[in-house]
Amino acid sequence: MNDEVTGRGSDAPATSQRAWGERYDRTLMNTFGHPRRVFVRGRGADVWDADGRHYTDLLAGLAVHALGHAHPAVLEAISGQAATLGHISNLFASPPQIELGERLVGLATLDAPGTPARVFFANSGTEANEAAFKLSRRTGRGRIVAMEGSFHGRTMGALAITHNEHYREPFEPLPGEIVWVPYGDVPALERAVDETVAAVVLEPVQGENGVVEPGPDFLPAARRITAAHGALLWIDEVQTGLCRCGRWFAHQRAGIAPDVITVAKGLANGYPIGACIALGDAAGLFGPGQHGTTFGGNPIACAVGCAVLGVMADERLADRSEELGAHFAGAVMALGDPRIDLVRGQGLLRGIVLNRPIAAGAADAALDAGWIINAPRPSVLRLAPPLIVTAGQLDAFVAALPGLLDTVQERS
Numbered sequence: 077m078n079d080e081v082t083g084r085g086s087d088a089p090a091t092s093q094r095a096w097g098e099r100y101d102r103t104l105m106n107t108f109g110h111p112r113r114v115f116v117r118g119r120g121a122d123v124w125d126a127d128g129r130h131y132t133d134l135l136a137g138l139a140v141h142a143l144g145h146a147h148p149a150v151l152e153a154i155s156g157q158a159a160t161l162g163h164i165s166n167l168f169a170s171p172p173q174i175e176l177g178e179r180l181v182g183l184a185t186l187d188a189p190g191t192p193a194r195v196f197f198a199n200s201g202t203e204a205n206e207a208a209f210k211l212s213r214r215t216g217r218g219r220i221v222a223m224e225g226s227f228h229g230r231t232m233g234a235l236a237i238t239h240n241e242h243y244r245e246p247f248e249p250l251p252g253e254i255v256w257v258p259y260g261d262v263p264a265l266e267r268a269v270d271e272t273v274a275a276v277v278l279e280p281v282q283g284e285n286g287v288v289e290p291g292p293d294f295l296p297a298a299r300r301i302t303a304a305h306g307a308l309l310w311i312d313e314v315q316t317g318l319c320r321c322g323r324w325f326a327h328q329r330a331g332i333a334p335d336v337i338t339v340a341k342g343l344a345n346g347y348p349i350g351a352c353i354a355l356g357d358a359a360g361l362f363g364p365g366q367h368g369t370t371f372g373g374n375p376i377a378c379a380v381g382c383a384v385l386g387v388m389a390d391e392r393l394a395d396r397s398e399e400l401g402a403h404f405a406g407a408v409m410a411l412g413d414p415r416i417d418l419v420r421g422q423g424l425l426r427g428i429v430l431n432r433p434i435a436a437g438a439a440d441a442a443l444d445a446g447w448i449i450n451a452p453r454p455s456v457l458r459l460a461p462p463l464i465v466t467a468g469q470l471d472a473f474v475a476a477l478p479g480l481l482d483t484v485q486e487r488s
């Protein structure tokens with residue numbers, strides 16, 4: 077194989093990226109469009125493409141690799157566990173699976189120590205939500221109340237509670253009895269929940285919808301309303317959980333304890349994993365044989381999860397996320413740029429709201445200039461950097477931002 081094919085190192089020829097892109101287009105299903113870049117290497121918040129160009133990664137693979145690329149604790153966990161015991165199926169158990177389960181139970185019950193809680197391990201966010209969806213049916217009720225603007229994943233159950241019609245409609249019929257409520261609307265939630273409702277599902281911050289937060293009264297109200305009607309409160313922390321929003325779980329900011337928490341993205345730094353954590357009576361809803369998975373809870377993914385949670389605790393990454401996020405939001409607003417309306421979000425999950433729909437163009441201009449961010453909405457830029465990002469890296473992006481917005485306006 078020549079260098080053009082392997083794309084190895086910074087001395088790869090300038091055609092590498094194009095050659096990879098053509099092979100991608102011929103071979104991979106067209107669900108994601110043509111790849112904007114083909115990346116070959118990363119370290120911390122730095123990545124390099126197949127042409128040897130450098131980028132600062134301020135998206136962390138969609139809020140996933142919290143510890144950055146090639147973190148030594150992750151390398152050690154993967155190689156150490158792979159050299160010890162890699163897979164056994166759920167006919168059997170392994171120590172990393174039990175240890176990670178215990179850690180997640182501890183974190184989920186931080187504000188309610190002693191509450192019984194149990195974990196089901198899956199391999200992705202959508203599967204964690206699929207487990208929670210099935211768990212909710214074990215209440216004997218069928219109806220689910222979901223939020224307008226929600227995103228919960230792409231499998232049929234998670235898709236049914238995802239609001240975007242463009243994602244949902246081509247695949248109908250989906251599992252039914254879904255009731256939609258405007259996100260953050262307490263009276264509407266009050267009207268929607270009765271004794272026929274199995275669960276209310278919501279994200280503490282809607283990441284895919286453009287980093288949208290409900291008012292501070294919404295999560296406490298959701299807790300009160302679900303408890304009054306015997307419905308489960310299911311919080312999707314797939315994007316917001318595990319220090320991303322300045323707390324172990326974003327809902328802990330509201331001081332509430334849900335019945336079900338789903339997590340995935342930040343848990344194993346990019347090694348596929350998901351988990352559905354149920355608290356209190358909900359922890360006993362599944363019986364033997366009622367749910368399952370071949371790969372879920374495998375020793376390598378769980379060993380990586382343990383290592384990631386260990387680093388997050390040792391390095392106090394929730395606090396770091398809170399502090400750097402506030403610093404970043406303040407720095408962006410201090411630009412006083414008339415094209416920027418506000419910065420929203422929590423911790424290091426941030427949306428820069430522009431006063432015109434140029435976010436897609438601005439994300440493209442950023443990529444050309446060596447910054448990885450994305451545009452979940454036409455006028456919103458999202459940043460979800462590795463939690464080990466430095467203030468200097470964030471400041472450099474803030475300094476570049478007005479120029480990136482100029483570039484879009486010149487191009488249009």
Ligand SMILES: *Cc1c(COP(=O)(O)O)cnc(C)c1O
Binds near residue numbers: 230
């Ligand atoms: C990304 C995401 C999912 C889906 O996770 P996958 O691992 O892509 O299946 C579910 N819920 C939320 C809130 C997400 O951000």
